[in-house]
Amino acid sequence: MQALKRVLVSLQAYRFIVLGAFASLLLLTAANAVTPQLFRWGIDQGIAQQDLQVVFYSAVLMVVVAIGRGLFNFGQSFWSEQASQEVAYDLRNKIFNKIQNLSFSYHDQAQTSQLLTRITSxxxxxxxxVGTSLIQVVGSVVTLVSVAIILLIMNWQLALITLVLVPIAALLLANFLVKNQALFGQVQEQLGDLNAVLQENLFGVRVVKAFVREPVERSRYTKLNDELMAVNMQTISAIRNTFPLIFLISNLITVVVIGYGGAQVIGGTFTIGELVAFNSYLLFILQPILLIGFAAPVIAQAAASAERVYEVVDAQIEIRDRPDAVPFEKCGGRIAFENVHFRYPGASTEALKGISFETKPKELIAILGMTGSGKSTIINLLPRFYDVTEGAIRIDGRDVRDVQLESLRSRIGIVFQETTLFSGTLRDNIAYAVPDAPIEQVIEVAKTAQIHDFISSLPDGYNTIVGERGVGLSGGQKQRIAIARTLLTDYKILILDDSTSAVDAKTAAEIQDALDHLMQQHTCTSFVIAQRITTVRNADRILLIDKGQLVAQGTHEELMRRSPLYGSILESQVKKHSLV
Ligand SMILES: Nc1ncnc2c1ncn2[C@@H]1O[C@H](COP(=O)(O)OP(=O)(O)OP(=O)(O)O)[C@@H](O)[C@H]1O
Ligand SMILES: [Mg+2]
Structure with a gap:
């Protein structure tokens, strides 16, 4: 309920729209309240007194009031819908911005499908x-209170009998809300789980087909779908269980009003017009109670949803600028790891255990090690995708945590181990970070990445559309586009994580040659993680990583002499190549 309160507070930004809705609501309530009085007047002063003029006037007034009711009803629902759209718009943007700002560690642990469900459902x-239930509840409360007052004035005995219904209904509803709050949260959770399977299957449809797992995936989806159905049915029966009792009581009350009121009319203490009016007001007691009843599940659901949404909005951004952070300006090329320890959030062991090294200006550093040894982890720490758990990383003596994140990351050109492209043209993909780059520049980096010839051979050239995540390109082509994309940025430090693994040896060597030239010109330091002996040989220095530790460093020749591990890694490489 705390979360719902926040939703209400957020409505403050649209106070004029809300005010419009509320004003319409009050006018509507007034128009509703006046109508039975017109009946009473028409009957008692018109029909009973045989005064045709009063009958006529009361009829005309009723028409006028009816038109007003139509207008106010429109205003009320239009403005509340508008406010609700504004709130949803803001929330969607808020979650999206938050998702953009959250650190890698959050995304490592968050389920994409749950995030999707939060931003949509x-x-x-x-x-x-906000659009319907809120105004219904407020309107109902206003109507209940005003009609209760009118009834008490008209005939307090009858009114008291009628109003017994209110506390009973209120109790039932409160009970319903308290009992079922968790249930509605569960519905959303289940929906998220169902979407998780859906999403995995959409992303992995090729794997599913290759392994002929369609029946298994189908039954996995169906099982979750069944579960969602079950919780949905549970909520429906919870809703339906609450209301029949209220209907029953309300019917009994009508009987009492007609019976007891009728007796009073015969006894002469109550007029027929008053009885008719009173009976019409009953509708204005029952309707709000029912509306609140219908709104109750929506409120419970919204409360559960608001909690889930604000959970994302409030998520801690672990990696952010320090208040006194300075921009990354010149890079001298001295990158120092000082006894760096790192443990992934939630992991039981450290991925890096006391890594120390320092680069010299313009150095090309190769990082070598067995799979899972921590190579990618080392380079993830430099742009602060994660922060070290112990030790420090300094660039020219300044801790990376003291540098403004945006300037740090925009100066580090990184080609990830896993290539992600976006749907759009090849040119858009290469110019992802610099959308207004002239085509000449795009072509230049494409040439360096050895992908220009391929792109030129396509009928649409640079305007060729690639599908989601680069569908339509081979693994090596994707990698080369990713390299071109990085080269187009204003990098000072270049990091290539296994970025030519899917490229043939000859092309990889060509890329390397072209890069060597660039690195000399543009970068202060470069890191390359590669399995290939040729790449490693090229490096000024090789860092040999084993199980999160730096076990040896030096040039190719030095390591050949000193490190048996280096020898064995290279040997496996040579073997691999001789197989090709
Ligand atoms: N996001 C993560 N969360 C938790 N643990 C992780 C995460 N990423 C990597 N690890 C763990 O950290 C260790 C080092 O992983 P890393 O990706 O740095 O290896 P690598 O040397 O780059 O391997 P490869 O050559 O296969 O790319 C591994 O044991 C891995 O399981
Ligand atoms: Mg890796």
Whole structure:
């Protein structure tokens, strides 16, 4: 409920729209309240007194009031829907911005599908609460209170009998809300789980087919779908269980009003017009109670959704600028790891155990090690995708945590081990970080990455559209586009993580040659993680990593002499190549 309160507070930004809705609501309530009085007047002063003029006037007034009711009803629902759209719009943007700002460690642990569900379905639940239920509940309360007062003035004995219904209904609803709050959260959770399977299957559809796992995936999806159905049915029966009792009580009350009120009319203490009016007001007691009843599940659902949404909005951003952070300006090329320890959040062992080294200006550093030894982890720490758990990383003597994140990352050109492209043209993909780069520049980096010839051979050239995540390109082509994309940025430190693993040896060597030239010109330091002996040989220095530790460093020749591990890694490489 705390989360719902925040939704209400966020409505402050749209106070004029909300005010419009609320004003319409008050006018609507007034128009509703006046109508039975017109009945009473028409019957008692018109029909009973045989005064045709009063009958006529009361009818005309009723028409006028009816038109007003239509207008106010429109205003009320239009403005509340508008406010709800604004709130949903804000929330979607808020979550998206937050997702953009959250650190790698959050995304390592968060389920994409749960995030998707929050930004779509949960926001929609909140929107529907703000758009319909909120105004319904407020309107119902206003109507209940004003009609209760009118009834008490008209006939307090009858009114008291009627109003017994209110506390009973209120109790039932409160009970319903308290009992089922968790249930509605569960619905959203289940929906997220279901979407997880859906998403995995969409991403992995090729793997599923290759392994002929369609039946298994189908039954996995169906099972979750069944579970979602089950919780949904549970909520429906919870809703339906609450209301029949309220209907029953309300019917009994109508009987009492007609019976007891009728007796009073015969006894002469109550007029027929008053009885008719009173009976019409009953509708204005029952309707709000029912509306609140219908709104209750929506409120419970929205409360659960709001909690899930604010959980993301409030998530701690672990990696952010320090208040006194300075921009990354010149890079001298001295990158120092000082006794760096690192443990991935939630992991039981350290991925890096006391790594120390320092680079010299313009050095090309190769990082070599067995798979899982911690090579990617080392380079993930430099742009602060994660922060060290112990020790420090300094660039020219300044801790990376004291540098403004944006300037740090924009000066580090990184080609990830796993290539992600976006849907769009090849040119858009290469110019991802510099969308207004002239085509000449795009072509230049494409040439360096040895992908220009391929792109030129396509009928649409640089305007060729690639599918989601680069569908339509080979692994090596994707990697080379990723290299070109990085080369187009204003990098000072270049990091290539296994970025030519899917490229043939000859092309890789050509890329390397072209890069060597660039590195000399543009960078202060470069890191390359590669399995290939040729790449490693080229490096000024090789860092040999084993199980999170730096076990040896030096040039190729030095390591050949000193390190048996180096020898064995290279040997496996040579073997691999002789197989080709
Ligand atoms: N996001 C993560 N969360 C938890 N543990 C991780 C994460 N990424 C990597 N690890 C663990 O950290 C260790 C080092 O992984 P890393 O990716 O640095 O290896 P690598 O040397 O780059 O291997 P490869 O040559 O296969 O790319 C591994 O044991 C891995 O299981
Ligand atoms: Mg790696």
């Amino acid at each position: 949960d926001v929609e639940q909140i929107r529907s609460f």
